[in-house]
Amino acid sequence: xxxxSSAAPSAVSVAPDSVAAVSExxxxxxxxxxxxxxxxxxxxxxxxxxxxxxxxAGVGKTELAKALASYLGRELVRLQCYEGLDEAKALxxxxxxxxxxxxxxxxxxxxxxxxxxxxxxxxxxxxxxxMTAIASEEPVVLLIDEIDKTDQxxxxxxxxxxxDFQISIPELGRVxxxxxxxxxxxxxxxxxxxEALKRRCLYLWLDYPxxxxxxxxxxxxxxxxxxxxxxxxxxxxxxxxxLDLKKPPxxxxxxxxxxxxxxxxxxxxxxxxxxxxxxxxxKHRTDMDVVAERVGLKLGxxxxxx
Amino acid sequence: MSxxxxxxxxxxxxxxxxxxxxAVGTSEMLDAFAVLGEISWxxxxxxxxxxxxTLAKSQEDRRVFELVFDRFFFRAVEVAAAQQGIREDDxxxxxxxxxxxxxxxxxxxxxxxxxxxxxxxxxxxxMAIAAFxxxxxxxxxxxxxxxxxxxxxxxxxxxxxxxPADDPRxxxxxxxxxxxxxxxxRRELERAQIERTGNLPPARPLGELDRALPSGPLADxxxxxxxxxxxxxxxxxxxxxARGHRRHAHVDVRRTMRxxxxxxxxxxxxxxxxxxxxxxxxxxxCDVSTSVTSASVFFLSVLHALHDTxxxxxxFVFIERISEVTDIFEHxxxxxxxxxxxxxxxxxxxxxxxxxxxxxxxxxxxxxxxxLHPRATVIVLGDARTNGRDPRADIFAQIAARAGxxxxxxxxxxxxxxxxxxVIAAYEQYCTAFECWTTAQLExxxxxxxxxxxAAAR
Numbered sequence: 001x002x003x004x005s006s007a008a009p010s011a012v013s014v015a016p017d018s019v020a021a022v023s024e025x026x027x028x029x030x031x032x033x034x035x036x037x038x039x040x041x042x043x044x045x046x047x048x049x050x051x052x053x054x055x056x057a058g059v060g061k062t063e064l065a066k067a068l069a070s071y072l073g074r075e076l077v078r079l080q081c082y083e084g085l086d087e088a089k090a091l092x093x094x095x096x097x098x099x100x101x102x103x104x105x106x107x108x109x110x111x112x113x114x115x116x117x118x119x120x121x122x123x124x125x126x127x128x129x130x131m132t133a134i135a136s137e138e139p140v141v142l143l144i145d146e147i148d149k150t151d152q153x154x155x156x157x158x159x160x161x162x163x164d165f166q167i168s169i170p171e172l173g174r175v176x177x178x179x180x181x182x183x184x185x186x187x188x189x190x191x192x193x194x195e196a197l198k199r200r201c202l203y204l205w206l207d208y209p210x211x212x213x214x215x216x217x218x219x220x221x222x223x224x225x226x227x228x229x230x231x232x233x234x235x236x237x238x239x240x241x242x243l244d245l246k247k248p249p250x251x252x253x254x255x256x257x258x259x260x261x262x263x264x265x266x267x268x269x270x271x272x273x274x275x276x277x278x279x280x281x282x283k284h285r286t287d288m289d290v291v292a293e294r295v296g297l298k299l300g301x302x303x304x305x306x
Numbered sequence: 307m308s309x310x311x312x313x314x315x316x317x318x319x320x321x322x323x324x325x326x327x328x329a330v331g332t333s334e335m336l337d338a339f340a341v342l343g344e345i346s347w348x349x350x351x352x353x354x355x356x357x358x359x360t361l362a363k364s365q366e367d368r369r370v371f372e373l374v375f376d377r378f379f380f381r382a383v384e385v386a387a388a389q390q391g392i393r394e395d396d397x398x399x400x401x402x403x404x405x406x407x408x409x410x411x412x413x414x415x416x417x418x419x420x421x422x423x424x425x426x427x428x429x430x431x432x433m434a435i436a437a438f439x440x441x442x443x444x445x446x447x448x449x450x451x452x453x454x455x456x457x458x459x460x461x462x463x464x465x466x467x468x469x470p471a472d473d474p475r476x477x478x479x480x481x482x483x484x485x486x487x488x489x490x491x492r493r494e495l496e497r498a499q500i501e502r503t504g505n506l507p508p509a510r511p512l513g514e515l516d517r518a519l520p521s522g523p524l525a526d527x528x529x530x531x532x533x534x535x536x537x538x539x540x541x542x543x544x545x546x547x548a549r550g551h552r553r554h555a556h557v558d559v560r561r562t563m564r565x566x567x568x569x570x571x572x573x574x575x576x577x578x579x580x581x582x583x584x585x586x587x588x589x590x591x592c593d594v595s596t597s598v599t600s601a602s603v604f605f606l607s608v609l610h611a612l613h614d615t616x617x618x619x620x621x622f623v624f625i626e627r628i629s630e631v632t633d634i635f636e637h638x639x640x641x642x643x644x645x646x647x648x649x650x651x652x653x654x655x656x657x658x659x660x661x662x663x664x665x666x667x668x669x670x671x672x673x674x675x676x677x678l679h680p681r682a683t684v685i686v687l688g689d690a691r692t693n694g695r696d697p698r699a700d701i702f703a704q705i706a707a708r709a710g711x712x713x714x715x716x717x718x719x720x721x722x723x724x725x726x727x728x729v730i731a732a733y734e735q736y737c738t739a740f741e742c743w744t745t746a747q748l749e750x751x752x753x754x755x756x757x758x759x760x761a762a763a764r
Binding site: 019035036039040042043046047049052054096097100104189192195198199200201202203204205 | 329331333334337340341344345351352355356358359360362363364365368568569570572574575
């Protein structure tokens with residue numbers, strides 16, 4: 001099953017009252033937001049509008065949802081999208097087996113009407129992520145991950161959920177959300193989303209962070225790494241990203257690299273260490289050739305890393 | 307700007323965005339107002355970000371938004387200033403600049419560009435303009451002046467190895483920063499012009515260049531790859547859509563019985579045989595003659611991307627004769643190496659080096675006649691310029707008849723079709739032809755592929 005619920009919320013729920021508060025709060029749970037990230041997150045909690053987060057892979061789109069959930073003290077409900085995801089997997093499904101057992105158990109004596117009333121009750125409903133988020137007693141953070149992987153039909157189905165926070169079940173009627181979930185949709189931009197969906201969302205474009213910002217992130221996650229190496233690392237990552245690669249290194253990979261360097265006890269990133277540890281940040285053979293050729297050489301001559 | 311005029315201003319901004327092709331609906335405008343109720347207006351960054359989050363819903367839109375926002379509020383401020391007679395006193399204490407001072411200015415600007423600090427760049431742009439105004443080098447045309455100043459400052463994106471090692475310009479300046487500096491120069495020059503004349507020039511619509519995302523040829527390659535990935539998904543799923551979703555769903559009795567054990571032998575859940583997704587088979591013919599030289603790189607990158615995503619695919623390049631290059635693409639992963647190898651040993655040029663479509667068709671038919679079948683897709687990349695030779699549309703018709711679908715991607719604008727020796731009309735009756743010289747058009751082609759009924763009717 002694609003749904004997963006994170007551990008129970010640790011803190012009491014928080015209602016932020018300014019952009020600065022959101023920024024502080026996200027920092028406190030280990031996510032360093034850019035300016036627009038904090039602003040849009042704040043607006044999302046205030047206005048109750050879903051946020052469409054786009055950007056290259058590995059810039060922390062999913063992480064943002066997790067951080068928001070833990071900052072707001074809410075449960076995270078996650079719907080991982082994939083090709084062929086349908087309503088039964090995303091919304092709800094009737095628990096056939098239980099219904100059947102019920103019918104068999106009561107086979108003799110009960111009238112059809114009585115049974116029918118029974119077996120289409122909430123007891124027999126298997127709530128899937130969207131349903132869970134809507135029906136939850138406590139406000140939640142709903143993460144719809146990689147929405148661009150689904151079909152357009154599924155997007156259309158989401159519209160009802162996103163604009164009115166309700167789900168219509170033919171046998172039961174409408175399930176209206178009791179609380180207002182914060183909704184984040186992420187997309188890697190592998191296909192154009194429909195206008196109707198975009199219209200209902202706030203838009204946030206996450207890009208690779210600026211040098212200083214990334215340095216801060218790396219130092220947060222690998223605090224033992226010396227300042228000079230960390231700076232050098234971020235600069236090298238910047239150079240690698242500037243090349244045209246199949247898959248440029250993500251933030252997660254710079255953190256991995258920082259940790260790897262830490263384990264190796266490296267004092268400075270020279271051409272040799274770089275070539276040995278490059279596989280942490282570059283994952284395609286052709287990319288590795290390009291990077292070794294372009295960046296490795298530059299590292300050889302000290303001092304002029306621009 | 308008085309506060310009560312703000313709603314009107316925001317509406318005007320929305321109107322302006324629409325004019326530039328950003329889809330701003332009423333609901334977006336309502337959102338924008340709702341958002342402005344939640345943030346403080348004193349921070350320009352917050353104000354801009356909040357509006358951007360509600361009005362611009364894609365990266366391209368965001369870029370247009372930035373430009374329009376700047377232009378719009380710049381003009382709004384200038385109108386107010388002109389009305390109230392406010393003038394900026396930029397006749398500061400800048401006397402005649404000596405050559406050394408100019409050098410210092412150059413270095414400062416280059417350093418600011420490298421570090422990308424917006425504030426410093428802005429100040430330096432004004433100093434540069436003041437310095438050059440003093441040397442009477444202004445031409446009066448803003449675009450010309452901008453370039454003149456940039457050249458005089460020696461700001462270039464390419465590395466300049468002749469400069470000393472500590473000069474930040476030595477390794478070349480970041481393109482993006484250069485572009486921003488030019489924009490600042492332009493704005494400051496416009497401001498000066500408005501101050502001189504006391505009225506505003508008409509608003510200039512954004513040019514194609516302004517709104518395009520910054521990209522090099524390799525970034526284009528990445529874009530092509532992205533579009534082709536879409537193409538693959540659509541080709542793969544579309545076979546079933548055309549035939550109806552459930553038509554071929556066969557019940558898998560064995561698995562159904564097995565599943566029924568859970569429900570006491572009652573087959574509640576039917577298990578179906580998995581539908582084998584139809585493997586698209588693709589034949590691509592790519593013209594590499596001199597008349598399409600500029601498009602060849604684009605075409606080859608399309609080919610390259612196609613090979614990355616499809617396994618059952620054969621590609622051919624042709625000029626006078628045809629040559630299968632499937633192997634090259636399969637063994638070489640690097641785009642540059644591929645194009646070199648094709649250039650060296652494909653051996654498609656014979657004597658004249660001009661495209662001979664008639665010969666190409668007959669050779670192609672000869673090579674693949676037995677393999678072509680109704681589920682195959684043939685894609686031709688070429689300009690259909692026969693150099694006066696016989697187009698042999700009859701052979702092409704045979705190919706199109708054997709293949710399921712035939713597409714033609716023409717790198718020339720539709721305007722030039724059928725002029726001169728272009729005979730695309732002769733072929734167009736047997737295939738679907740697309741104009742294709744940008745990735746946007748390639749995307750159109752992919753979109754057209756998803757309308758299977760129309761394509762199948764041909």
